[in-house]
Amino acid sequence: MEKKLEKVENRPGRPRCLDARRAILDATWQILSGEGGFADLTMEGIAERAGVGKTTVYRWWPNKASVAAEAFFTRIEPKVRFRDTGSLREDIRLQIKELCKVLTSRSGRVLRALLGGGQSDPELIDAFRSQWMEPRRVKGREILSKAVLTGEMRSDIDLDVALDALYGPIYLRFLVKHLPLDNSFVDQLCDSAFEGLLAKTPAQRRSRAH
Amino acid sequence: MEKKLEKVENRPGRPRCLDARRAILDATWQILSGEGGFADLTMEGIAERAGVGKTTVYRWWPNKASVAAEAFFTRIEPKVRFRDTGSLREDIRLQIKELCKVLTSRSGRVLRALLGGGQSDPELIDAFRSQWMEPRRVKGREILSKAVLTGEMRSDIDLDVALDALYGPIYLRFLVKHLPLDNSFVDQLCDSAFEGLLAKTPAQRRSRAH
Amino acid sequence: MEKKLEKVENRPGRPRCLDARRAILDATWQILSGEGGFADLTMEGIAERAGVGKTTVYRWWPNKASVAAEAFFTRIEPKVRFRDTGSLREDIRLQIKELCKVLTSRSGRVLRALLGGGQSDPELIDAFRSQWMEPRRVKGREILSKAVLTGEMRSDIDLDVALDALYGPIYLRFLVKHLPLDNSFVDQLCDSAFEGLLAKTPAQRRSRAH
Amino acid sequence: MEKKLEKVENRPGRPRCLDARRAILDATWQILSGEGGFADLTMEGIAERAGVGKTTVYRWWPNKASVAAEAFFTRIEPKVRFRDTGSLREDIRLQIKELCKVLTSRSGRVLRALLGGGQSDPELIDAFRSQWMEPRRVKGREILSKAVLTGEMRSDIDLDVALDALYGPIYLRFLVKHLPLDNSFVDQLCDSAFEGLLAKTPAQRRSRAH
């Protein structure tokens, strides 16, 4: 732990050991990816696995929620990406499928733990919102507003409502686990969200057909 | 605690004290309604607040998740109710608004705690599913399938997907708290879910108008 | 640790496990008898060596000083004994020699630790006074007052001053370790204390001689 | 801390800052004068109160015992002084009273802390012996040996034993606090130490009278 020291600022004192930081986040990630999720994550466990004093963990993070959040978001966040196929519907569908892939992977376990922990820890849910959700929604709002301009999407619905309509069902299955988060679900969900649940009149059927 | 004893079976020994049971569930409910959610719920705390020995709690529930679940569901479950106005859309909208009222009340805090705790406790999320969600979905599926028969709702979408499309957004806002769970949201959400996000062609506009 | 449970009073709850108590005091004694004295005594160490939870130690003793005190005094106190040879001087000299034997033994290490710790812990020095010193002084005062009655000892000196005069020098060497606590010291000390430091006139020499 | 730098030798580098040294010793003294004695003295506390880096403390003293010892003895040592009234008894009595005044003052708290700490720290008790006790005893031995030559004091008692007989009782009360360290005690103690505890024969009484 005493090796890689990188200068950050010109202030006195031994500079922060970046290896320690990295080791802590790595250890946290590993534990969080394991069986027990957030329940198996202990500050002592993190410190031990990282080969670091407990104090060092507490020096930089106030509680395990913060460590977990940072461990997760520094490693996951960059992966947001929207396609641009020209069709709003297609772009969104592909993006949602990609999201589902993340949610059903190892990272999903961690995300679930964070969302769960966030229900009794305001800071944690804040982190979830600002570091995970909002960046995605910014991108999503951008895409939707473009679609409004091109006339592909109706303009009388708040973009945030639209985003909730698209992603809410995903997170519901993700958290409650009542049904699988598979491709068929995403396809049907997009169908329903874009075209609506109501039965179409013959005229509508005709107009959608071409 | 030594008063109300009700006979259940004809077996020897002192019968189970129902007052104790009630006191435990009450205490659990109170704690769960507080600030910290599931994190503040401890078996010792329950026992103390209920004026009961810890053993008595453990005798009847294997862990705090079970107590929490029972405390919640014995007190909440009866309140589900659907209207029958003749219009699917209206019925659903009213039901969702009622749900939102529950979610933003004291019970909401507890529900949040359970859903949160459930992310690291399989039994808890099971209880949530089977005791809270599924009963509602049974009713919901019933209503939706009737609407399919009457032709109000399209028939090519899985009912479970439809339910997720309607309720997922609610739970997303409930858990992430990024935006309020108010009536305007519900209205817009229903609009979007029933009619779809896509812009309507003139023909569609006409056919929906009457 | 779960075996020998002895009933003490008729109060509810699992009765106190006396084996645990014993194991804790034993462990404490052993550690205290080791190299580092009080410095090597840790609550965690006591608990581990006793095969006991840390909580159990804290349940019965507020700090390690108390444990140490009890460990010492329950095991040492009974050994006070004065001879009765008829001569005050002889009785005292023998008693002091016995005390020195204790002070230079393993127990001495512990006693030193307690007296040392007592300098920054009022409760500890209280324990030392009430459980170690005072019982001895009671016996000592008794002997001295008898000697006053028989005319062997002068009556114009406070018995507590006399006791300090006899035992103070012992404890000084015990604590400061500037010179050994051997028999020759005790002999000379008694000589000096009983007969005084001043040179004798010829008349005195004569009167003491027979 | 950056002001008074005194050049001691002609060696390269920044010379030792004497202000730092002084500040450290001052801080140590203040802490040691407080409630908790040696137990409240921490290297970190010293450094902070002195406005000094922990490293600076460790550079010049190996452990807190050394700092404590130096803090005490550089400030106390000069005050030893014996009167010379011509009477050994009187000189000693006055000196002891002066000692008692010191012991019951603020310095006494520190001295108690050092003696207490010394019971589990060999270096500390060494310092106490060599820097506090021995200088006094050198002076004391001198006085006593003079008294032996003049015939005032008996010659068959080791001077160190005599010194222990005189000062041991003082330190006993100082450390155990079983009884006060007041003037009456000193008077009685001197009486007893110089004249002995045994009852006087009529002949002795006569010879002492004139």
Added chain:
DNA sequence: GGATAATCGAGACGGTACGTCAAGTCTTCTT
């Protein structure tokens, strides 16, 4: 009606992890 048995309260037990404090070391920038 006396034995038997399930249940109650209380609370001690061996543990695990908490979050804090200080120890003593090490590394950097400043003087």
Added chain:
DNA sequence: AAGAAGACTTGACGTACCGTCTCGATTATCC
């Protein structure tokens, strides 16, 4: 090179709960 600042590992602190256990007391059924 000395000094300050402060990050580092280590280890004990005292606390909170965990889930298990052992009690005496209470309240029923069964013989």
